[in-house]
Amino acid sequence: MIESFFQYEFLQNAAITGILIGLIAPLLGVFIVVRRLSLIADALSHITLTGIAASLLLEKRVTAVQDWNPVYMGMVFSVAGAILIERLRKLYKHYEELAIPIILSGGIGLGVILISLADGFNTDLFSYLFGSVTAVDRASMWTVLSITVAVIVIVILFYKELFVLSFDEEHAATSGVNARWIHLLFIVMVALVIASSMQVVGILLVSALMTLPVAAALRLSKSFKQTIGLSIAFGETSVLVGLFSSYHLSVPPGGTIVMTAILLLIMTILYKKMSQQLWIKGEAS
Amino acid sequence: MNNYPIVEMDHVSFKYEKETVVQDVSLTIDQGQFLGLVGPNGSGKSTLIKLMLGLEKQTKGKIRLFGQPIKQFKDWKEIGFVSQKANSFNSGFPATVLEVVKAGLVSKIGTFKFFNKKHKEKALSALKTVGMEAYAHSNIGDLSGGQQQRVFIARALVSDPSLLILDEPTVGVDSKHVTEFYNLLGRLNKEEGITLLMVTHDIGTITDHATHVICMNKTVHFHGASEEYDEFNEQDLNRLYGHSVQQLTHNHDHHEVYHND
Numbered sequence: 069m070i071e072s073f074f075q076y077e078f079l080q081n082a083a084i085t086g087i088l089i090g091l092i093a094p095l096l097g098v099f100i101v102v103r104r105l106s107l108i109a110d111a112l113s114h115i116t117l118t119g120i121a122a123s124l125l126l127e128k129r130v131t132a133v134q135d136w137n138p139v140y141m142g143m144v145f146s147v148a149g150a151i152l153i154e155r156l157r158k159l160y161k162h163y164e165e166l167a168i169p170i171i172l173s174g175g176i177g178l179g180v181i182l183i184s185l186a187d188g189f190n191t192d193l194f195s196y197l198f199g200s201v202t203a204v205d206r207a208s209m210w211t212v213l214s215i216t217v218a219v220i221v222i223v224i225l226f227y228k229e230l231f232v233l234s235f236d237e238e239h240a241a242t243s244g245v246n247a248r249w250i251h252l253l254f255i256v257m258v259a260l261v262i263a264s265s266m267q268v269v270g271i272l273l274v275s276a277l278m279t280l281p282v283a284a285a286l287r288l289s290k291s292f293k294q295t296i297g298l299s300i301a302f303g304e305t306s307v308l309v310g311l312f313s314s315y316h317l318s319v320p321p322g323g324t325i326v327m328t329a330i331l332l333l334i335m336t337i338l339y340k341k342m343s344q345q346l347w348i349k350g351e352a353s
Numbered sequence: 354m355n356n357y358p359i360v361e362m363d364h365v366s367f368k369y370e371k372e373t374v375v376q377d378v379s380l381t382i383d384q385g386q387f388l389g390l391v392g393p394n395g396s397g398k399s400t401l402i403k404l405m406l407g408l409e410k411q412t413k414g415k416i417r418l419f420g421q422p423i424k425q426f427k428d429w430k431e432i433g434f435v436s437q438k439a440n441s442f443n444s445g446f447p448a449t450v451l452e453v454v455k456a457g458l459v460s461k462i463g464t465f466k467f468f469n470k471k472h473k474e475k476a477l478s479a480l481k482t483v484g485m486e487a488y489a490h491s492n493i494g495d496l497s498g499g500q501q502q503r504v505f506i507a508r509a510l511v512s513d514p515s516l517l518i519l520d521e522p523t524v525g526v527d528s529k530h531v532t533e534f535y536n537l538l539g540r541l542n543k544e545e546g547i548t549l550l551m552v553t554h555d556i557g558t559i560t561d562h563a564t565h566v567i568c569m570n571k572t573v574h575f576h577g578a579s580e581e582y583d584e585f586n587e588q589d590l591n592r593l594y595g596h597s598v599q600q601l602t603h604n605h606d607h608h609e610v611y612h613n614d
Contacts, residue, residue, distance in 0.1 A: 102446055225465055232456045235446055238436055239508075242406050243460040244429040286447055290492045295447040 072315075079315070081204040082268060086307040086321075088216040089265040089277065094285075094303035095223060096258050097278035098296050101286070102234050108153060108255070109275035111168045112146050112262045115175035117271045119145025119263075120196050121182035128186050138196070139208050139267060146259035149175065154255060199270035199322035201315055212264040219257050226250060231292060268307070270322030277303060280329035284336040302332050357420025358383050359516050359548050360405055365414030367400055374400045376572045378414075384515070387542045387549040389559035389566045389579075396570040398552045399437065399520055405550075406434055406518070419515075430461040433509030435502070437520040437552075444494040450504050451476055451489040457508035479511040480504070483537060499526040502534075510541070517541065519551045531555075535562045 073079050100106060123141035149171050156167035183193065195203045223230065229250050232240040240247055258278075265274045281302035282295070289295040310325030317324070360382040367375040375397040382388060392398050403409040404416060407423055416423040419431060454476040455468055462472065480486040483503040488496060493504065502522055509517055519538075523531050539562055541547045553559050560566060566582040568575040575582060 102443070104443075224467075228456070228459045228462065228468065229464070231448075231452070232459050235448060235453065235456060236436075236442060238408065239434070239456070240459075241408055242429060242432065242434045243457075244427065245459060286445070289447050290490070291449040292447055292452050 077206065078202045078204065081206055081209045082201040082321075083311060085204045085209050085212050085264075086268050086311050087304065088212050089261070089268060090304040090307035091300055092216050092219045092261050093265050093274075093277040094281040094299035095296060096219065096254075096261055097282045097303075098285070098292075098299050099230055099234050099254065100258065101279055101282040106275070106279050107165070107168045109258065109262060109278045111153060111172040111175070112149055112259050113266065113271045113274045114172045114179070115149030116142040116146040116259075116263050116266055116274075117196065118175045118179040118182065119143070120193075120266075120271075121179045121186060124192070125182050125186035137205065137208055139211070139263060142266060143260060143263040145175075146263045147256055150255040150259040151252070154252060195270070195320070196266065197270050197272050197322075198320035199266075199268050199273065199314075199325070201268075201311060201321055204267050208267060215260050215264050219261060222253065222257060226253070230254065268311070268321055269325055270320060273322040273326045276326045276329060277306070280326070280333055281306060284329070284333040287336040287340045302329065305332060357417070359419060360550075361415075361417040361420075362401075362405075363415040363417075365404060365411045365416060367397070367404060367409060368412045369400075373571060375404065375411075378569070378573050380567065380573060380576055382516070382548065382550060384548055385542075385546060386565050387538070387563045388551065389556075389563035390550060390552045390569065391554070391556050391559065391566060392569040392574075398569060401569070402434075402518055402520055402550070402552060406432065430512040431515045433457070433506075433512065433514035433517040435505045435509050435517070435519045435522050437524065442493075446494060448493050449490050450480065450485065450493055450496070453493050453504055454479055454508045454511055457511040461512040476507070476511055479507040482510060482541075483507045499530045499534075502526055503537075506537075510547075514547065516548045516550065519549070521552050521554065523553065523555060531558070538562065 073083060097109075100109060119142035120138045122145065123136055123138035126141075127136065127138075153167045153171050156170060157164045160166045229240070229245050232243060232245055233247055233250055237247060261278075262274050265277055269277050281299045284302045285295045285298035289298050306325050306329040309328045311321050313319075313328075314321035314324040358381040360380075362378050362380050365375060365378045366373065378401065390398050390401070400409060404411050405418070405423075407426070418426045419428065421428075451473070455472055457479070458468070458472050458475065462468070477486055477489060480489055483506050485500060485503050485507060488500065488504075493501065496504065506517075506519075506522070523534060526534060535558065538549055538551070542549050542564075549563075551559065551563070560579045560582055563579050565577065566575065566579050567573060568582070
């Protein structure tokens with residue numbers, strides 16, 4: 069892959085995009101997991117699919133949008149879905165989680181209609197569902213780079229507020245943190261990161277890149293900063309190992325990236341178990 | 354800060370859906386007081402505190418904090434709050450004690466500014482005040498209930514508040530540590546000059562430590578110095594708790610009320 073990397077532009081695009089999402093997906097994932105919002109990532113990835121389908125349909129029917137990259141429409145739908153989820157969560161104050169199945173099923177329902185109207189499932193769609201090493205073009209690589217920079221700057225600027233809001237919403241309110249505004253900013257970032265990650269990992273597996281590295285990091289870390297650092301390390305490892313094996317085995321990268329993340333998760337669970345047992349033995353003797 | 358009372362409530366009422374939870378409460382809290390807020394279950398004590406903190410909005414009346422109408426009040430670092438919920442946070446949250454305490458500085462630091470070394474020292478000194486500095490780098494979930502409570506007090510203290518509000522802070526703290534806990538509060542009140550408002554069920558103990566007592570059941574039935582409360586206590590407690598006294602004596606939460614009479 070190393071030699072081919074310098075030879076083929078598509079590999080450079082996929083690898084660089086992969087490294088970028090391997091950083092931002094677990095970074096936002098930490099906040100998602102500790103706030104118990106893991107399923108929001110799933111809902112947003114499914115509404116992204118609706119955007120892709122809408123774009124594919126428009127491409128067929130309207131000549132003016134021939135050159136559009138479906139990813140951008142995916143981003144628009146994902147952000148719109150994020151804002152809708154927030155509205156629904158406010159509407160169903162006592163059943164906040166209801167917003168997730170509503171958006172998820174609504175996204176799939178509309179998506180399936182649009183896909184059929186656009187002449188059904190083809191290889192293009194397959195790569196959106198499970199990721200692809202060839203689908204990322206240079207322009208969308210630059211888009212993902214800009215999103216990455218924006219996400220990192222925003223997380224650094226609002227780190228305190230995001231932390232307080234994640235740990236204790238009531239305390240955030242009495243600290244004068246504008247919870248609604250920060251939360252909206254956060255969920256819009258999540259929507260953009262999901263749409264960005266989709267090309268490499270695929271819609272069905274994008275939420276895994278946000279949650280599995282965090283799940284592994286939680287087994288090992290004591291502090292919040294350490295959790296972020298380890299999550300990113302696990303995320304990057306999964307993306308790099310996954311992309312490499314995807315290229316050599318000719319299988320979609322979504323599968324190999326997620327399986328690498330699962331493997332890392334199992335290893336951390338076993339490591340933690342073993343070190344606990346050693347510690348108990350040490351205490352006993 | 355200034356010469357205004359710390360909290361002023363003027364004919365404040367609050368309705369949740371159709372039920373009146375707080376009715377026509379007028380009170381002032383002056384600097385340097387240690388107030389105990391007592392009353393039966395569901396008497397609106399926690400709601401009264403939420404109103405003071407701006408977490409709920411009163412349906413009637415006016416609230417002023419440090420002389421400012423609550424709507425315009427921005428100086429939240431002046432008020433530290435230890436919630437009842439502090440006992441029920443996500444104990445699997447991956448944060449160290451130090452990270453939790455530093456979070457108490459958010460309102461003081463302000464937007465677009467970062468934590469620095471000075472903030473860390475401040476957090477460590479708040480932990481020292483509550484006797485928890487040895488645990489700074491432990492995971493918050495690994496501590497006992499009483500230790501966590503101390504950490505949350507440190508988080509409330511770290512921004513140097515003038516007023517510290519505590520909602521049933523001794524729930525889940527074993528009785529051995531309760532005395533220690535009251536000594537800590539007494540020290541904060543006398544030595545650091547922090548005004549304290551503490552919601553509690555434990556009427557007997559609070560009158561020994563607090564300078565003033567507010568007794569409420571939707572509306573305020575007594576507000577005065579602790580010594581006067583003892584007299585009120587004998588005459589009027591039955592009236593306050595009403596005809597349900599018989600029933601209440603079987604209620605664990607209120608057993609102590611009658612035990613101490």
